[in-house]
Amino acid sequence: MPTTQASRIALIGSPNSGKSLLFNRLTGLNQKVANFPGITVNIASGQSLDNKAVQYLDFPGVYSLQAISGEEKVAVEAFTSALQDNLLDAVVCVIDITRLEKGLIFALQVLETCHRHSIPVLIAANMLDVLDQHGMQFDCSGLSKALRVSVLPLSAKTGAGLEQVSQSLADATVPPEKFQSDIIASDDSVNHLHAQELAEKYGPKGDLLINTQTQLDSFFLHSWLGGLSFLAIMYLLFQSIFTWAAPAMDGVEASIQWLASVVLPLVPAGVASDFVSDALFGGL
C-alpha cells in the first residue's frame, strides 16, 4: 500500500461485528455504536490516528455481498462501486471471532470480490476479549495460511491488537489469491462448506454463547413474565414522572412564583406587564 499519498481503507463486515467501534479506535472519531445491528446507515470517513495520510471508510454492515433487501443493496453497491472505480487501496474485513463460521462465509465473499478487483485485504478477527474471558483461543496463523491473507486478532473494545493494524495494512500490498479447497459443491453451498471446514479446523472450541444474555431473554421474553415486566416498568415510569418528580416540580413552580413576585412590580402597568405576567410567568 503506498504511503506517500492519501490511502483509502474500507472497513466492511456483518452487522454487530464491531466495525464502527474499530473505526472509532482507529480514527479517534465518535461514530455511534451499539450492541445491536443496523446502527451504521451511512459511510463515515476519518483520518487514521497513526498516519494522517490514511483515511478509513466505515461501510454499513451487511450479512452478505448477495443483498436481498433495499438497504443492503445500497451498501453493497457502494462497496462494489468503490472497488470498480479504484477508490480503495485496501479492505479490512471485520469478523466476529466468536461466530467464526458466519464471519468466514462473508469474508470468503469479500476475498473473492477483492481478488477480482486486485485490492489487498486484511481480516480483523474482532472480539478477542470475549475469547480471553472464556479462556479460549483460535489458530490465527493456521487460518491466515489457509486463507492466504493476514488475519489480525484484536479487540476493538479493549484496544488489544490495534497497534498491528497500521503495520499490517502497510504490508498488505498484494491482492488475495483465490481461495483453494478440496471441497467440491454447487456455487450455492460452497462458501458455507468452506467456512464450516475452516471454523472447525481453526476456530475456538467450546460454548461461547453469553449465558447472562440468554437468561435475561428467557425472563423478559417469557409469555407472561415478559408482560408482567412490561407493566412493572411502565408503572415505575409513571410513578417517576407523576409522584417521585412532584417535589422537584413543586420547587420549580415556587421558584417561578418568587421570580414573578420580584419582576412584576418593576414592569410598568399595561401591555408589557400583561405579557410578562400572563405569557411569560403564566405560561411557565
Added chain:
Amino acid sequence: MTLWDLTQGASAKVSRFKSSIESGYRTRLSELGFHPGEQIACVLSPSMGAPKLYRVNNTVYSLDDSIASLIEVA
C-alpha cells in the same frame, strides 16, 4: 416436520428447504447457518404465535412462522 414445530429445548438437523422458499431467503438462511445438516436448537418458544429463538452454533436468531415453516428438519 418444520423448524417451527420444534418445541422449546428440542433440537434437530436441517434436512432441506421447502421448494416454495424464495431463492434470496434460501441463500440468506444458508449464510446465517441454517443449511442442510446443521443442528438447530429451539431456545425459546413463546406462546400466542410469537417468533421463536433458534440457536445455530454460537448465534441465536429469532424466526417467525412464515420463515421457520419453510425449513424442514429431521
